[in-house]
Amino acid sequence: MKAIEEIIRDKYAQLTPQERKLADFILDRPSDLAIFNSAELARLCGVSKATVSRMFKHLGFSSFREGRVESRRQRQQGVPVVEGKPSKRTFAPHFEREINNLKILQASLSEASVSEMAEALAAARRIKVVGFRNSYPIALHIRQQLIQVRTDVDLAPLPGQTLAEELEGMGADDIVIFIALRRRPKLFDKALNHMIQRKIPVLLITDASLRKVADRVKWWVECPLESVSGFDGYSAAMSVSTLICNTLLHQMAVTGQSRILSISDAYREMNELDFT
Structure with a gap:
């Protein structure tokens, strides 16, 4: 299966403005998809939970949960997930994770x-x-x-x-x-x-x-x-x-x-x- 980010890019033009806010967030921080639940994701993006659910159905998933499970599965298989840009979120945590x-x-x-x-x-x-x-x-x-x-x-x-x-x-x-x-x-x-x-x-x-x-x-x-x-x-x-x-x-x-x-x-x- 394609990576979540690829699916979003393929269908980006078909999304509503509210769904694009959510899509932009995921494209900028793809690793966060495996962390947050739908309520947290909606709050961070300034959209409703219903928007989260609709967007994932537009992407071909039965629910947000299925999309998140697929994201976690890809992550566990070693599919590279790229953060939007370098930041303190990756520099110090990189060394902490390696030490761990x-x-x-x-x-x-x-x-x-x-x-x-x-x-x-x-x-x-x-x-x-x-x-x-x-x-x-x-x-x-x-x-x-x-x-x-x-x-x-x-x-x-x-x-x-x-x-x-x-x-x-x-x-x-x-x-x-x-x-x-x-x-x-x-x-x-x-x-x-x-x-x-x-x-x-x-x-x-x-x-x-x-x-x-x-x-x-x-x-x-x-x-x-x-x-x-x-x-x-x-x-x-x-x-x-x-x-x-x-x-x-x-x-x-x-x-x-x-x-x-x-x-x-x-x-x-x-x-x-x-x-x-």
Whole structure:
């Protein structure tokens, strides 16, 4: 279904002047639609409750409530909802929300569980890191960190390749780190089933939308994505990725540090990085 804002823009010319006051308010503050009830929305816009009800029926909904439910559903699925213009309503609350997301993440983890993940990553024969769309930068970051510490860490699928090719030959001695944040490709379910059927241990870094598969994977990390405006917040996902990689580095202190130093020497020999 189209976003509420798109539907409003499509039908804006057909709305009455009073309905347009309400439409303008929603277009300027689309995230507020999921917060206010019809009475509050009417008062804020200076229109009647009947106007609120009529406008949503003109938009194709059976009631205001149905429109609000749809707005919340889209928000939960990660559909970007844009505020009208930057303001104090987004600046300070942005950092407050990100900090809160990190606190929620911390409360859901234990030091023992993170250590267990790191131990498994240290012992694995091979590691594949998988992430599509918004999950891809996090997958890329994890692979970049892990390859500093140990060998046989690959990003999958490589450009022009299929995931099936990348996973072929993997088994119980390997690990797939699967980053699967919301608005995932439909491939996810089949890919996860493929890994489980082949008994490949999976570390799944995701959000609340995949709680239904939590008991199917070896390790489960749920990252809050909530933000105060349109785009999801990924600080929790990036933070837990860094935590896991750092824990692995400490557990592989001797071999990990030796590899880091060797790579640093190669940087200098090849003059690839600026160390100043």
